[in-house]
Amino acid sequence: MSQPSSPGDARRSGPDQRAAHMNRPIRRVMLVCGALFAGLLVNANWVQVGEQRSLKQEPTNSREIAARLDRQRGMILAGSTTIASSTPVDDEFKYLRQYADGPLYAPLTGYYALYSATGLESTQNLFLSGDDDRLLASRVSSLFSGSERKGGSVVTTIDPAIQQAASQALAGRKGAVVALDPRTGAILAMVTAPTYDPNSLASHDVDTVQQQYNTLSGDKAEPLLNRAAQQTYPPGSTFKIITAAAALSTGNYNPDSVVPAPDRLPLPQSTVELPNFGGERCGNGQTDTLIHALAISCNTAFAQLGMDLGGDKLREQADAFGFDTTIDGFELPQAKSVFPESLDKPQTAQSAIGQYNVRVTPLQMAQVVAAIANDGRMMKPYVVQELQGPDLKRIAQTEPKELGQPISSQVADQLTTMMKSVVTSGTGRKAQISGVSVAGKTGTAEHGANEPPHAWFVGFAPADNPTIAIAVVVEDGGGEVGTGGAIAAPIAQKVMQTALDVRG
Amino acid sequence: MTLPPRRQWSANLTSAFARVPSPQGVELPPYRRSELVLLVAAGILTTAALSALTLAHDGHLTYHIATYALGFYVLWGFVHLAMRRFAPAADPLLMPLCAALNGLGLVMIYRLDLARSDAAKQAGRAIPPSAAHTQIVWTALSVIVFALVLALVRNHSTLARYTFTAGLAGLVFLCLPALPGIGATINGARLWLRVGPFSFQPSEISKILLAIFFAGYLRTFGALMSAHVVTKARRRSTGNAAAALTGAIRRLRPGAHGPGEPAAPADVTDSSGTYTGVISRVWSKGPRFYVPAILTWVAGLGVLVIERDLGSSLLFFGMFLVVLYVASERARFVVVGLGLFIAAALAAYHLFSHVQVRVDIWLHAFDGTNPxxxxxxxxxxxxxxxxxxxTGTGLGRGHPNKVPFANTDFIMASLGEELGLxxxxxxxxxxxxxxxxxMRVALTAPDPFGKLLATALAATxxxxxxxQVGGVMRLIPLTGVTLPFVSYGGSSLVANAAIIALLLRISDTVRRRQAEAQEVLEVEPDQVANVQTEIVRRVEVPETQETHEPAE
Structure with a gap:
C-alpha cells in the first residue's frame, strides 16, 4: 500500500497528541481482535482437518453416506467369491450395494444401509469407502488420471465351501457354527441362524429401509444378531474341558487319575443333590478315571473336581482362555464370555460343569479347542485376510498373532487324548470321520425348566495334526429334546469333513 | 510533484470528480487507483466463482455470467466514483474487500437458490422465490446508502453533536421489535420489524447509532478519569502529580496550551484552585457518564430477555467495553465489565431455558439424547x-443445502463445504x-471522537x-448474528455498508490532512522554519471545528 507519510508524523504534530493517548488501548484492542481471529483460524483447521475424519464417521452424517453411495465401494470377498459389491444403478445415487448369497454371509458382511452399517461394512468402512490412508496413492493416481475414485476391497478368511456346508448342516435351526484354523486363528466359517438378507436394507429408498429394519429388529428370533460372536450361551458340558485343563495344569492329575464320581453328588451348604445326565452311572459308581469321566461327560466327577480345585482356579484357567474379556481388534462385534466371581461351593460345582452363570460365545469355545489343537498356544482370531486396492493389488495382509498360552503343550496333548476318547468311545461318536481321528466334546446345556437344552459340540480334526477347530451350538436343541452328541456332533462332523476335503 | 502518466490519469479522474478539491499544490497519493485495481480483482474473483458454479451446475457457461459481472461493476463502480468525489483520500482497501465478500456471498446465496429450485422441480413443487435476486436489490440499496453516508457526512466530527440523539434512537430501535403490532418473531427470535411486506432488523441500525453514542459520550472520559486519578494520587503524595494534573487539565480544555509547550511555572503554583475544579467537574460529570453506561447495559440485557437475541446483546456489550477501555485506558473497566457479563450470563443461563438450550447444543452437539x-x-x-x-468440494459440487438456514446464519458452513479450509x-x-x-483509521484519527468511533465500528x-463464525464452528455457543456482507439479509447489508462508509469518512479526513502536512514539508528547505507554524495551523483547523462545533 502506498503510505506517503507514516502515521507517526500525524501523531507527532500538535493537536493529535490530545487523542494519541488512546493509541495504546486501540493497539491492544487490535491485538485482542487478532487473537480472536487466530482462534477462529485454529478452530477452522481443527474442524476441517483435525476433526474431519471423526465428523465424517458420525453415524448421522447423511452427507457422507450419500457421497459414498456416489462412488464405487470396494468389494468384500470370501476367497475368490464376491459376497458384497457395488453395482451402478440409475437412481438417486450412483451405486447400489448388493450381496451375493446375502443371508449366508450376513453375519460377516453386515449391511450397508443409508444411515447405518454393521459387520465388516461398518468396521472396514474406511477402507471400503476409499477414505483409508493406505489408499492415498490410489486416490492421488485417480485424481490425475481423472478416473472415478473407488474403494478398496476386503478379502475375508472365510472358505465359501465350509461356510456353505455349515449353513446346510445347521439346516435353519437356531444356532451358530464357528470354524477356524487353529494354527493361524483364521476364521473359515461363521454361520448364524436365523439370518436376514442384507440386500433388503441396502435399498436407496429410506422408507423401504426403515420398514425392513423395523421388521427385522422387531423379530423375536433376532435375525440381526450374529449368534456366533455376539450371543452368549451356557456352555454346559463343553466347559468340562476347561475344568480338566485346570486340573491337569496343577500337575496333580493326569488323564488316568482316579477321581470321585458318585451317582449323586450332595452339594455342600444345601440339600440339593447333583445327578448325572439321565441318572447314568460313571465308572463303578464311586470313582472314575478323568479320561473316562470326560468321555461319558460325568457331571458328578467334574463337579467334585471343580470344588476340589476351587472357583478361583477355574476362573484363572477360563480367563487364560479369554473369558471375561473381548478380543482386541477383532473385526466383528463380539460379546464377552463370562465366568462368575466369588463362587460358593455349590456354585463352583455347577460352574465346573458349565452351568450356573457361566456364559460363552460359540467363538470363545472354538478358541478354547483351537488352543488345545495348537499345542496350547491360542492364536488371535481374524476375519480379514487381506486388503486390496481398487486395482486388486494387495495393500495389507493379516499376520497370525499369538494371543497367549493358556495351557502347556503337555496339557494340550493330554486333553487331546481325552477328547479323542469322547469321539471314539464317548458321547461324541457322531462326529467320527472315517480315516481321520477327531477330538471333541459334547455339551447339553440346561437353561430354564420348560425349554429343551442347548446342544453343543466343540472339537478339532485331524486330532494329531489339526487344521480345523469348530464350535457348534443349536439353541434349544433345535426344538427337540436331545444331547449335544445327537444334535450338534453330526453338524460338526459334516463341516469338518468338508474342511478336510477342500483344504486337504 | 510530477506523477507517471498512468498515475496522472488516475489523479485527474479523482480531481475531476472530487467534491472538495485538494488544496492548491497538494497531490494525493493514488489511493483511488489502487482501489480501482483491487475492485477489478474483486470483480474477477466473484465472476470466477459464478463461472465455477455455472459450470458445475449446467456443465457450460452462460451469458448470464457476463450480465452479473457487469452488474457487479456498475454497482461498485458507482461506489468507487462516489469515493472519488466525496472521499478521495480514504483507505483504498476497505471498499474492495466488502465488494469481494458481498460478491462471494451472492454467489453462495445463488448456489443455494439453485439447490432449492432443483429440489422443488424434482418434487414437482412450485419453484421458491430467488433469495439471490432479493439480495441483489439489497446490495443496490446498500451501495446507495454507502454513497449517501459519504455525501452527507462530510466531517465525522459533526456526528458527535448527535451523541444523545443517536443513543436514544439506538435504544428505541433496539426495543422496537419487542412492541406488539410491529415486532415480528422469525425463527424463534423477536428481532424483526415488519411494516407491510418489509421485514427489517433494527438492531443492525442500532449498532451504528450506539457506536456514535458511545464514542460521543466517552470521548472526554479518559481525560476526566486521568484528572480524577491524579487528584487522588495528589492526596497521597505530592510531586510530579501536579505536573501530570496540569496536563490532564489541559487535555480537558482544548484550545489552551499545546502539550508540546513547556509548562509555565505559574501553572503549577496556581494549581490548588484547579484541583477542586477538576474534582467538582468529575463529580458533576460522573452521573452523566455512569448513568448511560448502566442504562445501556440494562438495555442489552433487556434485548437478551425480551427478544431472545443473544448475539446482539453480546455485540453491544462488547462494543461498549471496547469504547470504555479505549476512552479510559483503564483495564479495570474491562475486568469489571467482563465480570458483570459473566454474572449476567450465568444468571441468564439459570433463568432462561433458551439460553440453556444454546449451551446444551454447544456442549452436547453429538449426543443424540441431550435434553x-x-x-x-x-x-x-x-x-x-x-x-x-x-480444498472444498468446489462450488456447486457439495450439499450445503442440507443445513437449515444455509444462506443466512450458516452461510459460513456452506462456504466451508464448497471452498474448503x-x-x-x-x-x-x-x-x-x-x-x-x-483500527488503523482509529490509530491515525486526530480527534478522540474519531478514534473511538472507528475503534467501535471496527471492533464490533x-x-x-x-x-458468528465461532458459533457456527462450535468454538462458542451459537448465537444468531449475521456474517457481515455475506449473509442473506438486507438490514445487515445496509448497516455494514454504512459502517464501512463511516470508517472511510474518518480515513479520508486523516489522510487528506497527512497529505497536506506532507506537501507543506516538501517546500523549499530554507523555508522550513516558517513552515512549522504552518503545519500546526493547518492541522488545527478541524480540531477547532470539532470542539466549538461551528456550523459548516
Missing part, C-alpha cells in the same frame, strides 16, 4: 465443514484485514465475525 436435541443444524453445519476439508481462511483473512484497516465488526 433439547436441537443440535441438528449445528451438527449438519459441522458435517458440511468436514465434507469441505482443505482454504476458502474459510481466505474469508477470515479478508475480515481481519477490514478490522485491522479500521470483528466481534460479530468471531461470534
Amino acid at each position: 433439547s436435541n436441537k443440535s441438528y443444524q449445528l451438527v449438519q453445519g459441522l458435517y458440511g465443514f468436514a465434507a469441505g476439508g482443505i 482454504t476458502g474459510v481462511m481466505a474469508i477470515l483473512m479478508m475480515y481481519l484485514l477490514i478490522v485491522v484497516r479500521g 465488526l470483528g466481534i460479530q465475525v468471531f461470534v
